[in-house]
Amino acid sequence: MGPGQTSIQVLRSSRSSQSLANGVNGVSGASMLVAPSISYAPLGGGDAAAGPLLRARGPSGPSTTVVTVKKPIPVTSASVTTACSVANVTSVTSSVVSGASGGSSPIRRAGANPAATLISVPAAAGDTAGTGARVVKVGNVGTPVAASKARMASASSRLAQGGQASAQLRAVSLEYSHSDLTAATDNWSHSKRLGSGKHGAVYKAELKDGSQVAVKAIDLAAVTRAGDSPQDAGFDEEVLMLSKFRHPNLVTLLGWGSHGDFRYLVYELLAGGDLFRRLHKSRSSNPKPFLWYDRVSVCLDAASGLSHLHNSNPKAFHRDIKSANILMDRHGTAKLADFGLSCCSSYAGANHVDVRFASGTPGYRCPVYERTGRVSEASEAYSFCMVMLEVLLGLDPSATNSKAPSGLTYPIQEAVSPGTPGAEERCLQALDQTAGPWPLELAQEIARLAIRGVNATDEKQRPSSVEIVRTLRSLSERFPAGQDFTSIQTERKPEASSKHRATQPSVQKVQRSVAPQVPTPFPLREEAKAPLTPSHCESSQVSPVIYNLDSPYFLEVTLATGSFELSDEQRRLPLKPLRMEGGAFVVAVGRGQQPELFEAWLPDGKMRTCVSRNAFEVAWRDGDYSPWLTAQGSGPVALDGQAVTPKTAYSLRHGAEIGLLYGKQLLIRFKFHDNVKSQPGQVVRSYTGSLVPPTPVMGHRALPSSPYAYSARGTRRTRERSVGAAWVESGHVQVREAESGNANVNAPPVVCLEIWGEKVPENRIGPVSLAGKPLLVGSRHQPFLEKSLTNMVDRDHFCIASEGGVFWLLCLTSKGLWRVREGTEPQRLILDDLASLQHGDLIVPRLGPEVTVEQCCRTLSWNFLVVLEPS
Numbered sequence: 001m002g003p004g005q006t007s008i009q010v011l012r013s014s015r016s017s018q019s020l021a022n023g024v025n026g027v028s029g030a031s032m033l034v035a036p037s038i039s040y041a042p043l044g045g046g047d048a049a050a051g052p053l054l055r056a057r058g059p060s061g062p063s064t065t066v067v068t069v070k071k072p073i074p075v076t077s078a079s080v081t082t083a084c085s086v087a088n089v090t091s092v093t094s095s096v097v098s099g100a101s102g103g104s105s106p107i108r109r110a111g112a113n114p115a116a117t118l119i120s121v122p123a124a125a126g127d128t129a130g131t132g133a134r135v136v137k138v139g140n141v142g143t144p145v146a147a148s149k150a151r152m153a154s155a156s157s158r159l160a161q162g163g164q165a166s167a168q169l170r171a172v173s174l175e176y177s178h179s180d181l182t183a184a185t186d187n188w189s190h191s192k193r194l195g196s197g198k199h200g201a202v203y204k205a206e207l208k209d210g211s212q213v214a215v216k217a218i219d220l221a222a223v224t225r226a227g228d229s230p231q232d233a234g235f236d237e238e239v240l241m242l243s244k245f246r247h248p249n250l251v252t253l254l255g256w257g258s259h260g261d262f263r264y265l266v267y268e269l270l271a272g273g274d275l276f277r278r279l280h281k282s283r284s285s286n287p288k289p290f291l292w293y294d295r296v297s298v299c300l301d302a303a304s305g306l307s308h309l310h311n312s313n314p315k316a317f318h319r320d321i322k323s324a325n326i327l328m329d330r331h332g333t334a335k336l337a338d339f340g341l342s343c344c345s346s347y348a349g350a351n352h353v354d355v356r357f358a359s360g361t362p363g364y365r366c367p368v369y370e371r372t373g374r375v376s377e378a379s380e381a382y383s384f385c386m387v388m389l390e391v392l393l394g395l396d397p398s399a400t401n402s403k404a405p406s407g408l409t410y411p412i413q414e415a416v417s418p419g420t421p422g423a424e425e426r427c428l429q430a431l432d433q434t435a436g437p438w439p440l441e442l443a444q445e446i447a448r449l450a451i452r453g454v455n456a457t458d459e460k461q462r463p464s465s466v467e468i469v470r471t472l473r474s475l476s477e478r479f480p481a482g483q484d485f486t487s488i489q490t491e492r493k494p495e496a497s498s499k500h501r502a503t504q505p506s507v508q509k510v511q512r513s514v515a516p517q518v519p520t521p522f523p524l525r526e527e528a529k530a531p532l533t534p535s536h537c538e539s540s541q542v543s544p545v546i547y548n549l550d551s552p553y554f555l556e557v558t559l560a561t562g563s564f565e566l567s568d569e570q571r572r573l574p575l576k577p578l579r580m581e582g583g584a585f586v587v588a589v590g591r592g593q594q595p596e597l598f599e600a601w602l603p604d605g606k607m608r609t610c611v612s613r614n615a616f617e618v619a620w621r622d623g624d625y626s627p628w629l630t631a632q633g634s635g636p637v638a639l640d641g642q643a644v645t646p647k648t649a650y651s652l653r654h655g656a657e658i659g660l661l662y663g664k665q666l667l668i669r670f671k672f673h674d675n676v677k678s679q680p681g682q683v684v685r686s687y688t689g690s691l692v693p694p695t696p697v698m699g700h701r702a703l704p705s706s707p708y709a710y711s712a713r714g715t716r717r718t719r720e721r722s723v724g725a726a727w728v729e730s731g732h733v734q735v736r737e738a739e740s741g742n743a744n745v746n747a748p749p750v751v752c753l754e755i756w757g758e759k760v761p762e763n764r765i766g767p768v769s770l771a772g773k774p775l776l777v778g779s780r781h782q783p784f785l786e787k788s789l790t791n792m793v794d795r796d797h798f799c800i801a802s803e804g805g806v807f808w809l810l811c812l813t814s815k816g817l818w819r820v821r822e823g824t825e826p827q828r829l830i831l832d833d834l835a836s837l838q839h840g841d842l843i844v845p846r847l848g849p850e851v852t853v854e855q856c857c858r859t860l861s862w863n864f865l866v867v868l869e870p871s
């Protein structure tokens, strides 16, 4: 190439160059490099080293251009710059003159990058008035899909059989033998499967050196049988791309393998699963919490990986950004994965790549990219911002629906309508409440950024990936885990939640906050799901609660900084009380209490000393199942992501998360488990055998923004008082002042009941204040119940009162009720029976002796929710 020439490179794998060469020499070679302004015709084979020559005619006719397609040259490890699925790449555009790109001349770069195919075009062919601004369209690479499939397949298999592709891959990445990978995966055992994608399954494997990895097996023959080209599997692209780009937030490729039609990719094992499943799990019937600060952290990680690609030189594009391609390691660090579609722009300044087929996933795919086939930072920002909305709202960008004309619906679009005024507010109203109480400012900023990013038409509006990283980083610094932030007033639109989040209750209007984890309509544990026979609790006139005598509660370690392997014993800390204090069992947790466990959890001694010797205590009273937590040490302790005040008691519920922090850093996180088992007919209420009269817990202040926090701002006298059934009077219920005096509750309890059921219209009672009077539920109190729930609800069905810091449910119907609480077996109540209530409990009517609690629950239930103040 002589001086004055400008060049473009289409950088690609040798397999792709072979496809191109095939196309050039093939029947449709003339159509392969056709562009509006330049047409190409084959000149002949060219020489072996230089590849075929093409003649290009400029629009004005006489001037001709020679385009040289160089054949791939074997590479050295340092030389592979990039890869791109060339069969799918049609043009590369630069906004900057490339011919005078100084030190990084495309020629030199091409020379230094033998994997690349160089296509050179004289400047005259496309330069506009010497300004340097130039769009050079290389044209459609490839032939019509069907006609080219066989050719591509054969090209691929030729290359795959140990040809240049293998040499190229070998030069940049470790090759694993088929026998080693077979042994590592226990002969591709089904039990080792981590999941599967469009082009193959992923297996968990243990290499000879003992390290655990993930191996993706791609069957090219199956890919071809399925009507795709082997190129579509993106094997070479993935090896080349991941060998070049190393970043803490991009999945690490350890190597690759090849055997017959099979190709293998060996990755680091990312044991934390993918973001898509993680979000779904957080709203499943057996939910695993995924709190807002963890979500922000995952977004920040993934954005950092993406920004690394976009800010490399030349730019790289992932082309399939979606939550399923964001994987997490065991510590929760997120990484971008699945580079099968990725590609690179050709050289410094090139800011997009045109592709023949706008691949990617519906719902995440930028509409401009879909229309034009132009992948750019802006099109990737669209996909990433869609992921952020998914994380904020807990809704899928697309969902299959056989009734929809296209077979797909777009829940996020439907809930938020990002392109229309008021999108931010709609977004804030539809926040996923299973993520805990989102800090308002944080949610607002993410929503604003994400809505800008999913602007369907104006790509300039969209944030750059660096802006996304910086915004998320600033937010995660301003809103660290474990701090108490005033959260959001939310009112979810029932349509949005009911349509796409069938298992989620809608969220009531709250003044301060909502529960960190909204329970599912039927939050029973697996073992509790077995239908109960009517005789189960028949004989029991008293609450049939028995404590597991080993320990009623235990802590599960869900995060331990610096700890790589924890045995089952090290993950579980049974809370066995060692002392009694003021009539309560007390268990202390801290570095000085469980030294060996803390050593396993925090192997770094310096870090360990950041934990107090007695960090917190969990306590409960015999016969009462309302445990509480008190921070004792100087180190910060968080409950459900919010800092607690030392020496102050906070209610604990099953599933609550307890964090030990150093400054803003979360060192250990526990999940609190309630072991209390219900056993028919047994009246054992004692942990140690010493029976203590059941008294509600008093004297502890609840977490200000927790569902139990109604007394948070009050100056309460801390004295015990008796309750029992004393507040019932001749069918009429009154809260009676106990002899010991009334608690001075400044902020009165406010609750709300959401009504769910298969044939029941969504409805709600409340929010109502329980200050001084109970909430009565029955057809004479809520006439709408009579209309919709005839025969199921009595005139006086049940009532709820707050007393002594505890919510109580009193059964007023002779038909009976169930109280269903996550993690415990359903408790059956008969007329005049009393049971404590917690935020999230379900109150389920008994619909007949033969009807199981599960069936009753599906038919009708009241979800008890605590709201702090009257709205």
Ligand SMILES: Nc1ncnc2c1ncn2[C@@H]1O[C@H](COP(=O)(O)OP(=O)(O)OP(=O)(O)O)[C@@H](O)[C@H]1O
Binding pocket: 194, 195, 196, 197, 198, 199, 200, 201, 202, 214, 216, 251, 267, 268, 269, 270, 271, 273, 274, 324, 325, 327, 337, 338
């Ligand atoms: N490095 C890894 N560590 C652990 N699990 C992994 C790893 N890579 C992939 N997986 C899991 O394997 C499954 C399949 O991954 P794969 O990339 O093949 O498909 P996908 O991205 O889900 O779908 P598609 O490729 O069709 O878009 C995913 O569920 C993913 O969670």
